[in-house]
Amino acid sequence: MNKLRVRFAPSPTGYVHVGNARTALFNWLFARHHGGVLVLRIEDTDVERSKEEYETQLLEDLRWFGLDWDEGPDCGGPFAPYRQSERKDLYARYGQQLIDQGRAYYCFCSAEQLEAERQEALKAGRQPKYSGRCQKLPREEAAARVAAGEGAAVRLKIVDESFAWRDLVHGLTSFPGEVIGDPILLRSDGHPAYNYAVVIDDHLMGITHVIRGDDHISNTPRQLALYRAFDWQPPEFAHLSTILGPDRARLSKRHGATALQNFRDVGILPEALRNYLALLGWSPADGTTEILSPADLVAQFSLERVIKSPAVFDAEKLHWMNRHYMKASPPRRLAELSVPFLVRAGYLAEPVDAPTLAWLERVLDAVVKNISHLSELPDAVRLIFEYDAKSVISGEETRHVIEEAGPREVLGAFIPQALATGEMTYERFREIAKSVQRETGKKGKELFHPVRVALTGAVSGPELEKLIPIFEEGAKLSLPRPVKSVSQRLREFAAVAKL
Secondary structure (H helix, E strand, C coil), X not given: CCCCEEEECCCCCCCCEHHHHHHHHHHHHXXXXXXXXXXXXXXXXXXXXXXXXXXXXXHHHHHHCCCCCCXXXXXXXXXXXCEHHHCHHHHHHHHHHHHHCCCEEEECCXXXXXXXXXXXXXXXXXXXXXXXXXXXXXXXXXXXXXHCCCCCEEEECCCCCEEEEEECCCEEEEEEHHHCCCCEEECCCCCECHHHHHXXXXXXXXXXXXXXXXXXXXXXXXXXXXXXXXXXXXXXXXXXXXXXXXXXXXXXXXXXXXXXXXXXXXCCCHHHHXXXXXXXXXXXXXXXXXXXXXXXXXXXXXHHHECCCXXXXXXXXXXXXXXXXXXXXXXXXXXXXXXXXXXXXCCCCCCCCHHHHHHHHHHHHHHHHHCCCHHHHHHHCHHHHCCCHHHHHHCCCCCHHHHCHHHHHHHHHHHHHHHCCCCCCHHHHHHHHHHHHHHHCCCCHHHHHHHHHHHHXXXXXXXXXXXXXXXXXXXXXXXXXXXXXXXXXXXXXXXXXXX
């Protein structure tokens, strides 16, 4: 088996968070760059915390993120099954093999005994580790006790003095054997320990490279001990740096959204998140390019350019990247993605027909440059869907247009001409504006600002050139919250302002 093989092996005990997503992405990029195989393996031996709904969500989130895999629980493969809960017979068989070879032994120590040992070591200032007391039991006696129904774990005998490997990110890394103790392989209930199941699966599935977070560095010597016990060749290891929050503490929920589901919910585009996470701890060859397509990332990715120092998650940088990708997105796709956010706001109702989607493309074109993610869209389009002249003339920022002589003069000249027009176009709007300029002598901001406030109820916002056709076309649509046309807005404003 010469082909490069990597795996992403999450536990279905919660949602996929940023750190796991980056690990999955780096494995995907490495496999695709080298024409290798990516295996998705579900490590669900934590029976109490593993849930089927988490696995379903995990697969959905990874697909949304833009990743695919060559083997896994949903698509099968030559080394199935790909859920650890379905591989218990394998773990038991290999555990028995190690016992028969004298490389592992049964441990009958109770939880209370083990805790007492741990506390004694801590009091003495030593690194807690198992004393190895059950290793001294004759093998026949231990086997007889197990055959009689006595519960026992299976432990590996640690006989090596040290463990070292050349990490593809951290370089030469080593641990003394005495800090490890004799690790549990199989618990007394038959469930495998993490480090044991991982080694069995990685070997049997032909994994050539293990790319994972650096919180697993301390697990590596235990796994190397198992490879030696089985006389198996270990894979190469690459441990990715920790992701930190802005305060330089490990990224966690207290820093805000950290799960892929959270980013989906706020309207971050998957391509933006994928591009951003690729640059957390890795950089392209030129060291400066920041916008990279999936093809660019695959072509340029290498573990040699992964840095070992921690990466800081910068939400503002992600939002900048998301703004770029929203502007670059095909208009119809962005309109379709925005629908759920506007439905929740009460502005749209599903199903959304083709004319409404086409109109929504214009709406997004007008406001997208002012938002960082799609959950900000309802606020950005409020002036389109919600217009109340009473609020305009009473608003702290807007009431000056009826209280000051200059704006009243402009509106007094503009509104009658606008209401005498049929459907408003921007070209007609400009003609009326020129007429009002000649009549009042006002120009620039003095001319257009009062009109903007009267039409939109806001002192700033998208260009009127874009808003006017949006108002006119929107008024023709059947929407839960009807959009008011230019004439409706001006007529309402004139009545309230007594112009």
